Amino acid sequence: MNLWRAVALLNARSFEAARQTLEALPPDAPPPTGLIAFYWHYARQARLLVAGLFVAGFAVALLDTTIPVFIGRVVGLIANQPPSSLLGQAWPELLGMALVLLIARPAAILLQNLFTHQAIAAGLSNLVRWQSHWHVVRQSWSFFQNDFAGRVANRVMQTGPALRESVVAGTNAVLYILVYGGSAILLMSSNDVRLALPAMLWFAAYGLLLWRFVPRLRRGSREMSEVRSALTGRVVDSYTNILTVKLFARPQDEDQFVRSSVDGARKAERERAIRRAARDRGRRQLPQLAETLDIGLPVPHDSRFAGRERRE
Known part of the structure; x- marks a missing residue:
């Protein structure tokens, strides 16, 4: 019981420390106009957290690649050793696999979630919001007269989560694909280069899809942001x-004024959902392909073809 209390207390203190890592201070200069410079302006204020997220994501991807390796190794052990002596001879190796899967991998995932959901999610989003508001509220009176107040407020509120989500996704998803896919290619090519061809072709096709659809997604995201800001x-x-409105406007005119934006937002959301479904379907194929082709292959050369000795 005392052990569980100690673990709970450690987790609570870790979460609290992560939440207090970033403090939304007033900015010393306005953000630059270029996209990369704009991202770096805010990301550099959380560079230690982003670096920690990078390390944790790398560890998770690397540990995930061990799963098909361990499966292949276990198949090789079962095929080449009698059941009566399997545990007695291979228990150190099996224990090491268990420690990796039951302790190291969950710890890496916990660390990744700690950085993502506790430190960066709230800290970076609200840092961007506060500094954006700090700059916007100091604009001239004519700046606010030339746009909807709700539209300006929506930009201030949504910029932080959008920047944070893209930083986290770029660090986690892209790194995971590169590490997991690269490891799969190395493991399969170590047995036979031809086995790595499907993964190589997948990478080539994925790169082609990115080259083809990223500009469209960028335009679609910009249009979606405009539609949502106009509606708000x-x-x-x-x-x-x-x-x-109550004194001078006609109800049907006001209804149509808002309804047109609602219809535009609904259409944009539908198109965005279609694009997201197509993107997610392609993104899920690489781990499935790697696991399918890796099982039984990444084992030592004397037992890489499990069961051959027994059949012969």
């Missing part, structure tokens, strides 16, 4: 100017 702006401004 119209709704918020209708409530902000409710006295004018």
Whole structure:
């Protein structure tokens, strides 16, 4: 019981330390206009957390590649040793596999989630929000007269989560694909180069898809942001100017004013869902392909073809 309390206390203190890592201080300069420079302006303020997330993501991807390796090794051990002596001779190796799968891998996943959901999710998002508001509120009076207040507020509120999500996804997903896919190619080519051809072809096809669809996704994301900002702006401004709306506006005109933005947002959301489904379907194929081709292959050369000696 005391052990569980100690573990719970350690987790609570770790989460609290992660939450307090970033402090949203007033910025010393406005963010630059270039995309990469804009990202770096905010990411450098959390560079230690991003570096920690990179290390944790690398460890998770590397440990995940051991799963098909261990499966292949276990198949080789079962095929080449009698059941009566299997545990007696191979227990150190089996124990090492168990420690990796039951302790090292969960610990790496916990560390990755700690960085992602406790430190970066709230810290980086609100850091960007606060600094964006700090700059926007110091703009001239004409700046606010030329746009919807709700639209401006939506940009301030959504920039932080969008930047944080892309940083986390770029660090976790891209790194995972590179490490997992690269390891799969090395493991399969160590047995036979031809076995690595499907994964190589997958990488080539995936790169072609990125080259083809990333510009479209970028344009679609920009359009979705515009539609969502316009909808939020119209709704918020209708409530902000409710006295004018009640006194002078016709209900059908106000309804149509907001309804047109709702219809546009619905259409944009539907198109975005279709693109996301196509993207996720392709992204899930690499781990499945690697696990299918790796089972029984990444084992020592004397037993790489499990069961051959027994059949002969």
